[in-house]
């Protein structure tokens with residue numbers, strides 16, 4: 001059975017989403033980040049970055065959340081996986097863009113809002129994020145124009161990966177009203193049973 005390291009509340013969330021889409025059995029491995037278990041010698045053998053998520057599938061170890069979602073979809077011949085080289089190019093395009101461009105300001109904001117103690121908070125980080133995010137959201141809004149999904153006219157790894165990042169902006173209560181295409185598409189992505197299951201897992205994790 002696939003072992004997964006990392007809480008559904010973290011970047012691992014998108015990997016749980018994919019596992020649920022595929023209906024695969026998995027085992028959530030305990031990882032106490034407060035006790036720095038992700039920096040322990042044993043875990044560093046799995047992910048030398050000391051970060052979550054990582055999976056172990058048989059003997060095979062993989063880290064980087066979006067590499068994991070793509071690997072799982074391809075391995076299990078899911079319709080979410082790319083069906084040809086061109087689709088794969090576009091799925092990688094949107095995934096790298098989401099991780100590098102869109103997620104960076106969103107996570108900087110999230111860290112300031114949730115984790116930086118008041119005396120060390122830097123309001124400029126949040127101001128800068130708010131300034132730059134519309135540029136990226138305009139790219140996504142244009143990319144969705146006239147389409148239901150990002151690639152291949154069906155829900156794919158690209159939608160799952162990008163929606164998992166856009167979800168942060170809703171959580172941060174960023175004004176999403178200027179982006180009707182994104183809102184419509186997010187409605188479709190987040191109403192999927194696997195996404196709903198992830199929401200429930202997050203609610204349970206938060207309550208504990």
Ligand SMILES: N[C@@H](CCC(=O)N[C@@H](CS)C(=O)NCC(=O)O)C(=O)O
Pocket residue numbers: 010011012038050051052053063064065066
């Ligand atoms: N690009 C990586 C980012 C992983 C990452 O930054 N994970 C965070 C949790 S969301 C983490 O493990 N942080 C602990 C640390 O950096 O020490 C991925 O998507 O897998």
